[in-house]
Amino acid sequence: MDTKALRQKILDLAIRGKLVPQDPTDEPASVLLERIRAERQRLVKEGKLKAKDVKNDSIIYKDPSDNLHYEKFSDGTIKCIEDEIPFDIPESWCWTRLGNISSMSAGKFKASAEIGDKSADKPFPCYGGNGIRGYVKNHSHEGFYHLIGRQGALCGNINIASGKFYATEHAVVVTLFQNTNFYWIYYLLCALNLNQYSTGAAQPGLSVEKILNTIVPLPPHNEQKLIACHVDNVLTRIKLLDSSQDELKNYITILKSKILDLAIRGKLVPQDPNDEPASVLLERIKAEKEELIKQGKIKRDKAESTIFKGDDNSYYEKVGDDIKCIDCEIPFDLPHSWIWARLKTCCNTPIKRGKAPKYISKSNTLVFAQKCNTKSDDINLSLAQFLDESSLIKYFQADYLQHNDIVINSTGTGTLGRVGLYSENDNRQDFNVVPDSHISVVRITKELNAEIIYFWLKLKQPVLEHEGEGSTNQKELRSEYLSNILIPIPPFNEQRRIVDQIKTIIQKLKNIEESINN
Numbered sequence: 001m002d003t004k005a006l007r008q009k010i011l012d013l014a015i016r017g018k019l020v021p022q023d024p025t026d027e028p029a030s031v032l033l034e035r036i037r038a039e040r041q042r043l044v045k046e047g048k049l050k051a052k053d054v055k056n057d058s059i060i061y062k063d064p065s066d067n068l069h070y071e072k073f074s075d076g077t078i079k080c081i082e083d084e085i086p087f088d089i090p091e092s093w094c095w096t097r098l099g100n101i102s103s104m105s106a107g108k109f110k111a112s113a114e115i116g117d118k119s120a121d122k123p124f125p126c127y128g129g130n131g132i133r134g135y136v137k138n139h140s141h142e143g144f145y146h147l148i149g150r151q152g153a154l155c156g157n158i159n160i161a162s163g164k165f166y167a168t169e170h171a172v173v174v175t176l177f178q179n180t181n182f183y184w185i186y187y188l189l190c191a192l193n194l195n196q197y198s199t200g201a202a203q204p205g206l207s208v209e210k211i212l213n214t215i216v217p218l219p220p221h222n223e224q225k226l227i228a229c230h231v232d233n234v235l236t237r238i239k240l241l242d243s244s245q246d247e248l249k250n251y252i253t254i255l256k257s258k259i260l261d262l263a264i265r266g267k268l269v270p271q272d273p274n275d276e277p278a279s280v281l282l283e284r285i286k287a288e289k290e291e292l293i294k295q296g297k298i299k300r301d302k303a304e305s306t307i308f309k310g311d312d313n314s315y316y317e318k319v320g321d322d323i324k325c326i327d328c329e330i331p332f333d334l335p336h337s338w339i340w341a342r343l344k345t346c347c348n349t350p351i352k353r354g355k356a357p358k359y360i361s362k363s364n365t366l367v368f369a370q371k372c373n374t375k376s377d378d379i380n381l382s383l384a385q386f387l388d389e390s391s392l393i394k395y396f397q398a399d400y401l402q403h404n405d406i407v408i409n410s411t412g413t414g415t416l417g418r419v420g421l422y423s424e425n426d427n428r429q430d431f432n433v434v435p436d437s438h439i440s441v442v443r444i445t446k447e448l449n450a451e452i453i454y455f456w457l458k459l460k461q462p463v464l465e466h467e468g469e470g471s472t473n474q475k476e477l478r479s480e481y482l483s484n485i486l487i488p489i490p491p492f493n494e495q496r497r498i499v500d501q502i503k504t505i506i507q508k509l510k511n512i513e514e515s516i517n518n
Contacts, residue, residue, distance in 0.1 A: 003238050003241055003242045003245065006238055007235060007238055008191075010231060010234050010235065010238075011187055011190055011191035011231065012191060014187055014188075014191065014227050014230075014231050015187075015188055015191045015192075015216075015217055016087055016088075016089065016217070017089050017090040017093055017217070017219060017223075019227055019230055019231065020223065020226045020227055020230050022090050022091075022092055022223065023220075023222065023223065024092075026092055026220035026221075026222045026223055027220055027221065027222075028092045028093075028094070028220060029092060029093050029094040029218045029219055029220050029221075030094050032179050032180075032218070032220065032221055033059075033094060033096060033100065033101070033218065035178060035179060036100070036101055036177045036178065036179070036180070037057060037100070039177050039178050040053070040054050040057065040177065041054065049103065053103055054074070055074060056073070056074070056097075056099060056212075057073075057074050057099075057100055058071050058072060058073045058074065058096075058097060058100065059071070059072045060072075060081065060094065060095040060096055060097075060215070061094075068080055068082045069081050069082050069084075069085045069095065081215075084215055085215070086215075089217045090219075092219070092220050092223075093217055093218060093219050093220070094217075094218055095215055095216070095217060095218070096215070096216060096218050097212065097213055097214065097215055097216070098211060098212050098213070098214045098216055099212030099213060101176070101177060101180055101185075101216075101218065102174050102175060102176050102177065102180075102185070102212075103174075103175045104148075104172050104173065104174050104175070104208050104211060104212055105172070105173055105175075105208065106150065106169055106171070106172050106173075106208055107127070107140065107166070107167030107168045107169050107170070107171045107172075107173060108140060108166075108167070108168065108169060109168065109169045110126060110136060110166060110168050114136055114137070115133055115134035115135070115136055116134055116135060116136075117134065117135060118134075118135040119135065121137060122134075122135040122136055122137055123135065124136050124137070124138065124139040124164050124165055124166055125161070125163075125165045125166070126165070126166045126167075126168065127147055127159065127161050127165055127166065127167050127168065127171050128149075128154075128168045128170040128171055129147075129149030129150060129151055129152070129154030129155075129157055129170040129171055130149060130154045130157055130159070131159050133168070136166050138166065139164040139165055139166050140165070140166045140167055141161070141164070141165055141166075141167060141173060142163065142164045142165075143162070143163075144160070144161075144162045144182055145160070145161050145162075145167075145173050145174060145175065146158060146159070146160060146161075146173075146174040146176075146182075146185060146186055146189060147159040147160070147161050147167060147171040147172065147173060147174070148171065148172040148174065148189065148194060148206070148211060149170060149171060149172075149206070150170060150171065150172050150205060150206040150207075150208075151169075151170050151203065151204070151205050151206070152203055152204060153204075154170065155194065155195040155198040155204050155205070155206045156192075156193060156194030156195030156196070156197075156198070156206060157195075158186065158189045158190050158194075159171075160186060161173075172206070172208055172211060174189075179221045180218075180221075180224065181221070181224035181225050181228050183228035183229075183231075183232065184219070184224035184225070184227055184228040186228075187227070187228060187231050188216060188217075192214060192216065194206060194211060194214070197210045197211070197214065245516050248512075248516060249513065249516065252509050252512060252513060255509060256506060256509060257459065259502060259505050259506070260455050260456075260458065260459040260502065261459060263452075263455060263498050263501070263502055264452075264455070264456050264459060264488050265332055265334070265488070266334055266335035266338055266488075266490060266494075268498055268501055268502070269494065269497045269498055269501050271335050271336075271337060271494065272491075272493065272494065273337075275337060275491035275492075275493045275494055276491055276492065276493070277336075277337040277339075277491055278337060278338050278339040278489045278490060278491050278492075279339055281447060281448070281489070281491065281492055282306075282339060282341065282345070282489070284447050285345065285346070285445050285447045285448070288348065288445060288446075288447060289348065289445075292348065298348070298349060298350070301344065301350075302320070303319050303320070304319070304320075304345075305317055305318070305319050305341070305342045305344070305345055306318045306319075307326070307339065307340045307341055307342070307486075308339075310325075314327050315327050315329075315330045315340065329486060330486070331486070334488050335490070337490070337491050337494075338488055338489060338490050338491070339488075339489050340486055340487070340488060340489070341486075341487050341489055342483065342484050342485065342486065342487070343442065343453075343457075343482060343483055343484070343485040343486075343487050344483035344484070345487075346444055346445060346448055346453055346487055346489070347442060347443055347444060347445060348443060348444070348445040348446070349398060349443045350479070350483075351440055351441070351442050351479045351482050351483050352440065352441065352479055353410060353435070353437050353438070353439060353440055353441075353479065354367075354368070354399070354434055354435030354436045354437055354438075354439050354441065355391075355394060355395070355399070355434070355435075355436070355437055356436065356437040357385075357387050357388075357391070357434070357436050357437075358387070358388040358390075358391050359385045359386060359387065359388060360386050360387065360388040360389070361386065362386055363386040363387055363388065363389045364389065364431055364432060365386065365387040365389055365392065365431060365432040365433070365434060366381055366384040366385070366386060366387065366427075366431045366432070366433045366434075367384055367385050367386070367387050367433075367434055367435075367436050368381070368384055368401060368407060368422070368433050368434065368435045368436065368439055369383070369384065369385070369436045369438065369439070370409045370411075370412065370415045370418070370436075370438050370439065371383045371415070372384050372407075372420075373407060373409050373415065373418045373419070373420040373439075374420075375418075377420070377458070378420075379407075379420050379421070379422055379423065379426040380426075381426055381427055381429075381431075381433065384433070387434060395434060399434055399435075400432050400433060400434055401422050401433040401434065401435060401441065402422075402443065403422070403423060403424040404421065404422070404423065404444065404450035404451070404454075405421075405422045405441050405442065405443050405450075406419065406420070406421055406422075406441070406442035406443075406444065406450065406453065406454050406457060407419075407420045407421075407422050407435065407439050407440070407441060407442075408420075408439070408440045408442065408457070408464070408477065408482065409438060409439060409477075410438060410439060410440040410476060410477040410478075410479075410482075411437075411438040411468075411474060411475065411476050411477075412438060412474065412475065413475060416464070416465055416468050416475050416477065417461055417462075417463075417464030417465035417466070417467065417468070417477060418461065418465070419454065419457045419458050419460075419461050419464065421450070421451065421454040440477065440479060440482055442457075442482065447492070448489065448492070448495065449492070449495040449496060449499055451499045452490070452495045452498055452499050453487060455499070455502055456487055456488065457485070460485070464477060467481065469481075
């Protein structure tokens with residue numbers, strides 16, 4: 001369930017007068033507005049408001065002769081504003097501008113050095129556009145106020161401040177007048193989506209004048225309280241639902257990892273004693289590589305690895321003529337018919353990066369970049385750019401991505417270590433696809449099921465994300481590191497059974513996730 005959309009729908013119904021029934025005995029909102037206008041004039045006389053604060057006061061009404069909305073200003077001028085009225089409201093409600101029912105002022109600058117943790121010396125919360133930034137020595141306001149974020153990504157963000165507090169220049173402080181319900185105004189401000197009125201591209205800003213000029217619906221005073229109470233009850237339930245959904249999603253994520261963990265330990269499906277052991281499979285892989293070497297398609301790996309279990313029940317690795325115990329590298333024991341191997345042993349070509357591309361607006365070749373390996377574990381080629389095909393002379397046929405290639409983001413921050421499985425189904429437009437220089441390609445031999453290797457690497461993704469070498473902004477997963485990752489290899493038939501079981505379970509979990517989000 002999309003609880004964010006549900007919240008917005010509740011707020012939308014609230015400000016349209018469709019959330020609670022109207023009471024015909026309620027005093028109409030127009031009378032409430034008259035009292036607010038009188039209060040504002042009194043505050044001007046008392047010097048608590050300035051004359052400029054009320055000079056733009058206006059009355060919005062509906063003319064029964066043409067059924068259109070008009071606005072009458074303090075200087076007596078009248079203007080038709082029908083095009084500004086966004087929707088119909090109940091008869092006892094009325095339209096007004098925020099500046100007619102509230103006053104607003106931006107907070108004052110406070111240097112970062114003056115803001116710190118709460119202490120006896122700094123007891124007052126300091127509010128910015130997104131809530132409390134820290135604590136300061138002095139306060140600028142006391143009471144209950146709404147705060148509206150007015151700069152950057154926080155434009156239109158609504159917070160509530162109470163007691164003694166300081167408001168910085170990033171917040172607009174809202175002062176209300178009599179008989180307007182504090183929480184009704186809060187939900188109204190939330191529903192207005194005020195960030196739509198921000199201006200500026202690099203650093204959006206929201207002016208106080210723009211906010212005050214916003215047209216809003218105003219219910220009778222009693223109905224304001226009823227709506228606020230009803231919205232609060234509903235949103236509390238949605239919050240509980242949100243919490244339950246987040247908890248369930250977390251369980252699903254944990255369960256996915258547990259399924260993969262059981263799979264690569266040989267505990268997801270039963271072993272079949274009739275299966276050909278993985279050691280025989282490994283001999284076929286070596287024979288395949290020998291043939292490719294003879295054909296000149298690959299070079300011999302001088303550090304080719306063979307891992308075996310000795311008579312002392314320890315694991316050993318033979319590289320050339322050297323043999324050493326690698327018990328310290330082995331994370332867990334495998335079923336009898338399984339073997340350990342380095343990732344490079346599972347590949348029919350060396351693990352390597354793509355080339356630095358030159359882009360063009362349109363061609364028949366796509367460049368697979370880091371962003372194509374999405375957070376959702378899917379490959380998204382709609383995010384790929386086009387390669388300038390004048391550079392294709394640098395590419396061999398083997399450089400193009402092939403079905404079931406494993407792609408690993410291998411440089412940079414944010415997406416480092418992300419693992420994906422490229423499928424021909426990802427390429428519905430049938431473009432040629434080449435990896436860029438930030439992507440490592442792992443091409444598994446046909447003697448192995450590439451998907452089971454992918455699942456193992458996917459399980460290790462949290463480790464890969466933190467294994468980069470180099471400077472903070474340019475971490476790298478080197479091909480040598482990837483080549484030497486240990487891989488558990490089951491018999492070929494068991495590989496297929498495991499992959500089928502993983503896919504079945506993950507699809508069921510995906511169905512649950514979709515039912516949560518819909």
